[in-house]
Amino acid sequence: MLRKTAPHHYFFKVDLNWLSGREGIVTAKDVKDKIYVATPAVFSGGIPDKWGPEHLLLGALCSSFMTTFLSIAEKQGVALVHFELSAIGHIQPERNHLVFATIDVYPIIEIAAAADRTKLADILIKTHQHCIVTNSIKSQVTYHEEVLVNNPLLSHH
Numbered sequence: 001m002l003r004k005t006a007p008h009h010y011f012f013k014v015d016l017n018w019l020s021g022r023e024g025i026v027t028a029k030d031v032k033d034k035i036y037v038a039t040p041a042v043f044s045g046g047i048p049d050k051w052g053p054e055h056l057l058l059g060a061l062c063s064s065f066m067t068t069f070l071s072i073a074e075k076q077g078v079a080l081v082h083f084e085l086s087a088i089g090h091i092q093p094e095r096n097h098l099v100f101a102t103i104d105v106y107p108i109i110e111i112a113a114a115a116d117r118t119k120l121a122d123i124l125i126k127t128h129q130h131c132i133v134t135n136s137i138k139s140q141v142t143y144h145e146e147v148l149v150n151n152p153l154l155s156h157h
Helices: 054-078 112-130 132-136
Strands: 002-006 009-011 015-020 023-028 031-040 081-094 099-112 140-143 146-149
Touching: 031 112, 054 081, 054 099, 054 112, 054 132, 099 112, 099 132, 112 132
Parallel strands: 099 140, 099 146
Antiparallel strands: 002 009, 015 023, 023 031, 081 099
């Protein structure tokens, strides 16, 4: 991340270097790991088993939702037992270009106490409002939350 210039103004920088063919590597100076990317196999000339930009967009949406949700849940004092999330993006032509027409997000959230269900509803509303990546995408994003209450007698973890 580059330096902060004003309250709630942040700058992030990533670099991409072409390796060969349709493959590249994404790096950031403030991140240790590298991401190897390529044209997805579904497209002409695509490469199987590699991360593509479409995967990364969905991954950015999922990780932004997760970090926003966890921050708000922590501030509200809700104890989580389990959290997972998946996203399905539907790409289709629009005005002679391919776009993500819709993105469906499926969070599964398990809480420790049934009494936190009301808080959780509020946390989910705030997460939808404050998720940076969701707010930055022009595609229709729909959330399909599943909330579970942990019952130690029936626990599957």
